[in-house]
Amino acid sequence: MSHHSITLNVNGEEVTGEVESRMLLVHFIRENLDLTGTHIGCDTTSCGACTVLLNGRAIKSCTLFAVQANDKSIETIESVANGGLHPLQEGFWEKHGLQCGFCTPGMIMSAKQLLADNPNPTEEEIRWGISGNLCRCTGYTKIVEAIEYAADKISNPTSEEVSS
Amino acid sequence: MTQLEDRFEHHSPTPEGSSAQVETTDKVRITTPENICGMGHRMKRKEDPRFIQGKGNYVDDVKLPGMLYMDIVRSPYAHAKIISIDDSEALAMEGVVAVIKGQDLEAAGNLHWMPTLMSDTQMVLPIDKVIYYAQEVCVVIATDRYIAADAIEKIHVEYEPLPAVVDPREALKDEVIVREDKEKPTNHIWHWEAGDKEATDKVFAEASHVVKVQIYLPRLHVSSIETCGMVANYNKVTEHMQMYMTSQAPHAHRTVFSMVSGLPEHKVQIISPDIGGGFGGKVPIYPGYVCCAVASLVTGKPVKWIEDRSENLQADSFARDYHIEAEMAADDNGKITGLRVNTISDCGAADAAANPSKFPAGLYSICTGSYDMKAAHVVVDGVYTTKPPGGVAYRCSFRVTEAVHMIERLTDIMAAEVGEDPADFRLKNFIRPDQFPYKSPTGWEYDSGNYEAALKKAMEMIDYRALREEQAAKRERGELMGIGISSFTEVVGAGPSKDYDILGIKMFDSAEIRIHPTGKAIARFGTKSQGQGHETTYAQIIAEELGLPAADIQIEEGDTDTAPYGLGTYASRSTPTAGAAGAMAARKIKAKARKIAAHLLEVGEEDLEWNVDKWQVKGSPDQAKTIQEIAFAAYTNHPQGMEAGLEATDYYDPPNLTFPFGSYICVVDIDTGTGEVHVRRFVAVDDCGNIINPMIVEGQIEGGLTMGLAPALFEEIVYDENGQNLTGTFADYLLPTAVESPKWELGKTITPSPHHPLGAKGVGESPTVGAPPAIANAVVDALSHLGVKHIDIPITPDKVWKLLRDNGVTD
Numbered sequence: 001m002s003h004h005s006i007t008l009n010v011n012g013e014e015v016t017g018e019v020e021s022r023m024l025l026v027h028f029i030r031e032n033l034d035l036t037g038t039h040i041g042c043d044t045t046s047c048g049a050c051t052v053l054l055n056g057r058a059i060k061s062c063t064l065f066a067v068q069a070n071d072k073s074i075e076t077i078e079s080v081a082n083g084g085l086h087p088l089q090e091g092f093w094e095k096h097g098l099q100c101g102f103c104t105p106g107m108i109m110s111a112k113q114l115l116a117d118n119p120n121p122t123e124e125e126i127r128w129g130i131s132g133n134l135c136r137c138t139g140y141t142k143i144v145e146a147i148e149y150a151a152d153k154i155s156n157p158t159s160e161e162v163s164s
Numbered sequence: 165m166t167q168l169e170d171r172f173e174h175h176s177p178t179p180e181g182s183s184a185q186v187e188t189t190d191k192v193r194i195t196t197p198e199n200i201c202g203m204g205h206r207m208k209r210k211e212d213p214r215f216i217q218g219k220g221n222y223v224d225d226v227k228l229p230g231m232l233y234m235d236i237v238r239s240p241y242a243h244a245k246i247i248s249i250d251d252s253e254a255l256a257m258e259g260v261v262a263v264i265k266g267q268d269l270e271a272a273g274n275l276h277w278m279p280t281l282m283s284d285t286q287m288v289l290p291i292d293k294v295i296y297y298a299q300e301v302c303v304v305i306a307t308d309r310y311i312a313a314d315a316i317e318k319i320h321v322e323y324e325p326l327p328a329v330v331d332p333r334e335a336l337k338d339e340v341i342v343r344e345d346k347e348k349p350t351n352h353i354w355h356w357e358a359g360d361k362e363a364t365d366k367v368f369a370e371a372s373h374v375v376k377v378q379i380y381l382p383r384l385h386v387s388s389i390e391t392c393g394m395v396a397n398y399n400k401v402t403e404h405m406q407m408y409m410t411s412q413a414p415h416a417h418r419t420v421f422s423m424v425s426g427l428p429e430h431k432v433q434i435i436s437p438d439i440g441g442g443f444g445g446k447v448p449i450y451p452g453y454v455c456c457a458v459a460s461l462v463t464g465k466p467v468k469w470i471e472d473r474s475e476n477l478q479a480d481s482f483a484r485d486y487h488i489e490a491e492m493a494a495d496d497n498g499k500i501t502g503l504r505v506n507t508i509s510d511c512g513a514a515d516a517a518a519n520p521s522k523f524p525a526g527l528y529s530i531c532t533g534s535y536d537m538k539a540a541h542v543v544v545d546g547v548y549t550t551k552p553p554g555g556v557a558y559r560c561s562f563r564v565t566e567a568v569h570m571i572e573r574l575t576d577i578m579a580a581e582v583g584e585d586p587a588d589f590r591l592k593n594f595i596r597p598d599q600f601p602y603k604s605p606t607g608w609e610y611d612s613g614n615y616e617a618a619l620k621k622a623m624e625m626i627d628y629r630a631l632r633e634e635q636a637a638k639r640e641r642g643e644l645m646g647i648g649i650s651s652f653t654e655v656v657g658a659g660p661s662k663d664y665d666i667l668g669i670k671m672f673d674s675a676e677i678r679i680h681p682t683g684k685a686i687a688r689f690g691t692k693s694q695g696q697g698h699e700t701t702y703a704q705i706i707a708e709e710l711g712l713p714a715a716d717i718q719i720e721e722g723d724t725d726t727a728p729y730g731l732g733t734y735a736s737r738s739t740p741t742a743g744a745a746g747a748m749a750a751r752k753i754k755a756k757a758r759k760i761a762a763h764l765l766e767v768g769e770e771d772l773e774w775n776v777d778k779w780q781v782k783g784s785p786d787q788a789k790t791i792q793e794i795a796f797a798a799y800t801n802h803p804q805g806m807e808a809g810l811e812a813t814d815y816y817d818p819p820n821l822t823f824p825f826g827s828y829i830c831v832v833d834i835d836t837g838t839g840e841v842h843v844r845r846f847v848a849v850d851d852c853g854n855i856i857n858p859m860i861v862e863g864q865i866e867g868g869l870t871m872g873l874a875p876a877l878f879e880e881i882v883y884d885e886n887g888q889n890l891t892g893t894f895a896d897y898l899l900p901t902a903v904e905s906p907k908w909e910l911g912k913t914i915t916p917s918p919h920h921p922l923g924a925k926g927v928g929e930s931p932t933v934g935a936p937p938a939i940a941n942a943v944v945d946a947l948s949h950l951g952v953k954h955i956d957i958p959i960t961p962d963k964v965w966k967l968l969r970d971n972g973v974t975d
Binding site for chain 1: 208209211215222224227310387390391440443470472474697859860863864867868869901
């Protein structure tokens with residue numbers, strides 16, 4: 001099995017690694033970098049629990065090799081709170097957008113790209129925007145409300161702070 | 165082990181006062197201010213900050229020094245003799261540490277078989293033959309998960325295929341015997357009855373109307389987004405076995421592990437960390453867990469096993485698989501008089517369901533539902549087939565979903581038979597509020613209910629009569645619209661220990677509360693949250709009772725070394741059992757606090773009254789001691805002769821189950837060209853008694869409704885005639901996404917449980933139980949003018965399209 005040296009930017013920091021060509025990006029993130037917030041829920045690119053941002057685009061890290069992320073930048077759930085909770089994190093907490101929490105990091109990463117592309121999505125657009133992420137606990141309604149909360153908060157940053 | 169004895173269901177008498185008529189309201193009761201956040205407050209969840217920041221701690225996140233990885237060789241056949249297993253090539257690979265086969269487990273003390281939770285047996289690893297597709301054949305232990313995955317490809321197993329039997333009616337012919345290890349060569353496992361056959365036959369003989377339906381409730385898979393897994397960590401020096409495990413019942417699992425392995429129970433620790441959804445799938449013990457524990461025992465190193473999704477979808481966590489034949493009788497006034505049911509339970513290759521011991525068909529005899537009738541008789545037969553063991557709950561209390569689907573479908577069929585609107589027919593046949601406590605014909609005593617109030621509220625919310633007018637107009641135009649009702653009764657919170665046990669362990673549950681000197685607290689419970697929010701709701705229960713702010717109470721569960729013994733979280737039992745234990749333990753603390761307050765205030769105990777968070781002198785409320793002041797005194801200034809400290813434990817044994825209920829109304833539109841069913845509206849009125857946290861209750865209901873939509877329209881585990889699973893990935897087994905899920909419309913009534921210390925009932929599973937028949941009834945209603953009386957779920961577009969084509973609606 002051939003090995004490769006890779007260098008990438010993960011959550012704002014440069015990291016290097018020696019990986020087998022077949023190593024999945026999700027395993028590199030979880031096991032080599034110990035960033036276990038990114039989860040694995042299936043092996044067919046269906047569930048979205050492993051969603052991270054690759055150069056700002058939401059991707060399923062179970063379906064990319066670590067070597068394919070060479071020279072690229074990755075954002076995982078661990079980078080989302082930046083000096084305080086991100087409006088999406090606030091929204092999920094405030095609106096009860098999670099129960100077991102296993103799908104939540106992937107949901108938040110997909111929603112992050114959704115709001116970057118479309119700051120004021122309709123309910124329908126939100127539903128399609130997270131349709132690559134499966135949740136078995138919430139029934140999605142409160143996830144949709146959480147994303148609406150974040151969209152509103154990002155558009156109107158002066159609105160009242162949420163207590164934590 | 166011999167086949168299980170034939171069983172007849174008996175219920176012990178319910179204690180007086182455990183059931184009663186109680187008032188129904190729609191107002192949530194709040195008695196504490198927001199800073200205390202007792203019951204009724206929409207408190208944000210205490211567990212969420214870690215989950216939203218990627219700091220949860222699930223089993224696959226556990227990483228121990230020197231940890232090895234396990235992978236499993238699985239059978240490509242549903243039924244086959246094993247001729248040989250050649251592991252030499254795998255063992256020669258760099259990084260492969262060991263291969264464990266059935267013979268190795270046998271040599272280690274007959275560990276190749278294990279007991280199931282239903283007192284049957286199940287293979288851990290086979291020696292002679294495999295009896296289901298994807299069965300565990302042997303396991304590889306390696307230094308890396310990739311090497312382990314490579315190595316299972318290098319193990320060569322020679323099989324001699326045998327005929328499979330996937331239909332339990334075929335299996336009952338005993339031409340193919342699944343379990344040749346049993347004394348009797350038959351696939352029939354048990355026969356179970358409830359109710360009164362003679363009285364039921366008489367009612368049917370006298371009936372003016374009899375309707376009959378055959379229902380297949382297909383095999384489902386719980387599909388929690390986290391699969392099953394374990395990290396086993398055996399220390400050869402201390403002889404201590406630590407197991408991080410995806411377990412909904414860590415204490416019961418510890419006892420079973422100890423009894424099967426011979427490891428002393430004080431040396432066995434199960435830690436159930438954050439769990440990524442359970443839904444019943446993490447109640448049984450699967451062969452992978454046992455192999456992982458053995459692998460750590462053998463190697464003396466930590467070993468991790470995490471299922472792939474395809475393994476999970478093919479080998480474990482299966483539910484339903486009931487073949488039902490049911491009849492309903494009614495008199496000439498359209499009053500339901502009786503129910504007669506015959507059912508075959510397809511158990512797969514072992515009866516490994518997670519039912520209480522006395523109840524091989526679970527609580528299926530609740531099937532007379534919300535309707536008052538004279539007599540009922542229910543028969544179920546358990547049958548082996550060459551499929552993986554099934555029978556987990558899929559978010560339901562032991563087969564209640566099967567019961568509710570049957571009675572709610574039959575009720576619609578009978579309403580059509582007697583020519584009445586299904587809502588009016590239900591209102592006429594409901595058990596009336598003044599009939600509670602209600603003794604059902606199959607022996608249940610319903611604690612409280614007001615079915616009429618729930619249905620009327622749902623009808624009002626959705627404007628039922630206007631929908632009927634709209635439907636009539638649309639039908640004139642050839643458009644297909646249907647309205648479906650489900651008025652379900654649940655039975656949750658097992659249970660009174662005289663009737664309910666798992667492998668002999670009584671189904672009580674427990675809580676232990678310790679108040680620290682500075683008035684903060686830690687409380688531990690015998691249950692285990694998998695997303696239900698126990699860290700928040702249990703804190704609110706204690707806050708309600710003691711006036712300590714819920715924010716000041718840390719809740720812990722899942723570590724068997726620290727938490728009190730309990731039976732775990734499933735079947736909506738946490739609030740009815742452990743939640744009650746939390747309230748009772750808090751009341752013990754409150755009683756001791758009263759003595760300390762009397763000492764501090766130099767008055768008699770009888771001179772004190774409780775006020776939210778303090779004991780105060782009657783008629784002189786300025787003279788008071790808060791719970792925090794009392795806690796400090798418990799360690800610094802307690803009365804001489806009294807034990808120091810402020811803590812209590814309670815093992816709660818409920819006097820009866822709780823009976824949540826509700827009425828759901830669903831509106832569907834059907835595409836006449838494709839047969840696709842669109843759920844346009846869905847109103848759900850639930851009654852779960854007093855509410856601890858309305859936000860969490862809403863979340864449980866919305867999630868449960870989506871898990872009810874799933875089997876109604878999408879999900880089914882399908883086997884071909886050779887017993888191969890054709891739905892082994894999420895590309896084939898379709899979970900609803902946000903796009904398919906409607907925006908649920910919720911309403912509530914509140915009819916407290918008369919026997920629960922807080923008046924609460926369970927809620928997490930009601931919607932999974934109630935939603936499928938509402939949707940099925942709506943689809944049948946949309947097609948009823950074409951003569952359609954029943955469609956089995958999942959109601960897929962191709963099923964509907966075929967019906968439309970056969971009836972000339974489309975071509």
